[in-house]
Amino acid sequence: MKKIIFASLLLFAGFSTTFAQTPERKNVNVTPVAANGNEKAAEIKFETISHDFGSMSEEDAVKTCVFNFTNTGDAPLIIHQAIATCGCTVPTFTKDPIKPGEKGQIEVTYNGKGKGTGRFMKGITVRSNAKTNPTVRLTIEGVVGEEKPVE
Numbered sequence: 001m002k003k004i005i006f007a008s009l010l011l012f013a014g015f016s017t018t019f020a021q022t023p024e025r026k027n028v029n030v031t032p033v034a035a036n037g038n039e040k041a042a043e044i045k046f047e048t049i050s051h052d053f054g055s056m057s058e059e060d061a062v063k064t065c066v067f068n069f070t071n072t073g074d075a076p077l078i079i080h081q082a083i084a085t086c087g088c089t090v091p092t093f094t095k096d097p098i099k100p101g102e103k104g105q106i107e108v109t110y111n112g113k114g115k116g117t118g119r120f121m122k123g124i125t126v127r128s129n130a131k132t133n134p135t136v137r138l139t140i141e142g143v144v145g146e147e148k149p150v151e
Helices: 004-020
Strands: 044-046 051-056 062-071 077-085 089-093 103-111 118-128 135-146
Touching: 044 135, 051 062, 062 135, 077 089, 077 103, 089 118, 103 118, 103 135
Parallel strands: 051 135
Antiparallel strands: 044 062, 062 103, 077 118, 089 103, 118 135
């Protein structure tokens, strides 16, 4: 009798697990389509992808720069995220969609106070819904304190 109850419980657990699985979702095309049948797509074009702060003193090691870009596509551009390689670099950007032909900016603040002296180079990865180049890497660099010659 115990074997029958145990087998029934195992069978019930197996069916419960099988039917609890969610079915695969079908991919739905949500890309806007123009009247002529071509797909609309956002595109991002930066004026520059790097910025050099130059030399700065350790006391004055908080600097900000702005990376300007344009949506050169024919659909709204959405910046999903901008992430820096370390906590001393903080990017800020608009969460609102940038319409075709409009400009936007990503402001990057570097705080090197108390981080020591020497050359630095930090990266910012920008992810968007741009069709051709959805991931762009921006860089900032500079020197805190006096740059020591390479031996």
